[in-house]
Amino acid sequence: MSALHIGQRLSYSGSLCTVRYIGPVTGTDGEWLGVEWDNVSRGKHSGQHGGKRYFEAKLSNSSTFIRTTRAPDPPVTFLEALRNKYTTEKDISFEIGKPISLSATKVFEEVGFDKILEKLGRLRELEVVLLDGMRIVRGDGATEVLDTCPKIEELDVSRNLWEGLEDIAGVCRGLKMLKGLRISGNRFSSLEIGDGDPPFEGVVSLEVNNTLFDWAEVSHILQFFPQIHTLFSASNNTTEIPKSITLPHTLTTINLEQNAFTSLSSIFPLSNLPQLKKLILAHNTISTVHTPESSPVVFPSLEHLDLSFNSLGTYPLLDLLPPLFPCLTSLRISHNPLFSSTPLEEAHMLAVARTPARVITLNYSKITESERANAELYYLNQIAKEMAKVEEGMEDTVLRDHKRWEELCELHGKPIIDRSTEEKKTLATKLIDLEFLSEGKDPLVKKIPKSLSISTLKGLIGRMFGIAPLKVQMEYHPLEEGGDFIPLDDDIKEIGFYIDNREGRIKVAERA
Secondary structure (H helix, E strand, C coil): CCCCCCEEEEEEEEEEEEEEEEECCCCCCCCCEEEECHHHCCCEEECCCCCCEECCCCCCEEEEEECEEEEEEEEEEEHHHHHHHCCCCCCCCCCCCEEEEEECEEECCCCCCCHHHHHHHHHHHCEEEEEECEEECCCCCCCHHHHCCCCCCCCECCCCCCHHHHHHHHCEEEEECEEEECCCCCCCCCCCCCCCCCCCCCCEECCCCCCCCCHHHHHHHCCCCCCCCECCCCCCCCCCCCCCCCCCCCEEEEEEEEECCCEEEHHHHHHHCCCEEEEEECCCCCCCCCCCCCCCCCCCCCEEECCCCCCCCHHHHHHHHHHCCCCCCEECCCCCCCHHCCCCHHHHHHHHHHCCCCCCCCCCCCCCCHHHHHHHHHHHHHHHHHHHHHCCCCCCHHHHHCCCCHHHHHHHHHCCCCCCCCHHHHHHHHHEEEEEEECCCCCCCEECCCCCEHHHHHHHHHHHCCCCHHHHHEEEEEECCCCCEEEECCCCCHHHHHHEEEEEEEEEEEEE
């Protein structure tokens, strides 16, 4: 094949790829293309062969070598794809109303002209156009686009063969009514646009899912969208939003589903967006709300937060959300481990009770006044039971994980903390003498109730050794020789679940 170049987008049997290398491969004859497949499952390596690296793939094991002589699927232009999908005519690009000249002396009118006019009229009325996966390689002149389909408001040109943003910009310059643009699943070599009329001036919604853009590239692109309100940037392997990033203050909705965030602190730079009302973080691996190194930040306008399908494991994490999102009215946290640690009905009640009254929708279900009151009373009773299990003076170790205690006591009255005589008699049998060891620090010996949760114990030990509770790592070491070490990593369970004896030793460390 001739005219091959690095960064070229090609399609083979319907599978899209990007050319990363052109040339010989050691141990073989002839020239090869090193291509990175959009569909990673088609790949066999990351750009190397026989111990030699030929190119760097963006995604691991996404690449193969193919012969330059292999014929790719034929590409099309934007208007060709439009006509192929929305009409039955392959070529209706002639000038409307102009006679067809067959020779210098013979001029005929086009047969079936009314039928073609009807099809062209249909294109001119299109408002929503979906051309994803059509092998579009370039656009057409803005004037021709404007003459053909002037009313398009929503355009999807995802999963095509575009190489530069300018190719899409050329199409959009002819779409004066365009409001929504989807360019997901493309792999761009250039994100610059040329001179001419602003191509995306009226676009308020942009989708760049699965483009592998980093946030510097996202920020660069958004400068061309002065009216942008909604951004979809899912499946881009994003792990963190850089603190230095600059984004348009017009943004009101951001969707970051199916990325690689592990902590809510990774998206804190988005708090600089004054009009951000909706943030979707579903299908990540978020397990913490913020890290000790992160300064508390406030999202001033956020109303809806979606943290479903993440790794939130303990209810106390919910107590950290209200200060960060003072305007939050809708929260989605379903399909997190904390919902599988207790029966579903109880889990829902605890989640309702731990969220402030201004949150009126939880997991897409509206919270009624009676439901909230019942949940808060149940929660208060559970706190009281937990406090009754600890010695007087240790209540703060329990209340550390229940930030709404004072507020709920004012609303519903303080529950009775019943330390009955029988409980006092049997208290000694419920206490464990534990020795806590931390490298470089003196050992500590404490009597700990068997019923104390691992989460609460981490808070207590964190204060003893000067370690942030979320970074406390504990491991139970049996006193007898040859016993197995047991990591205490399930925050929901009680210490008595791990230790049946009256005494034990726990090694404490700070998680990296």
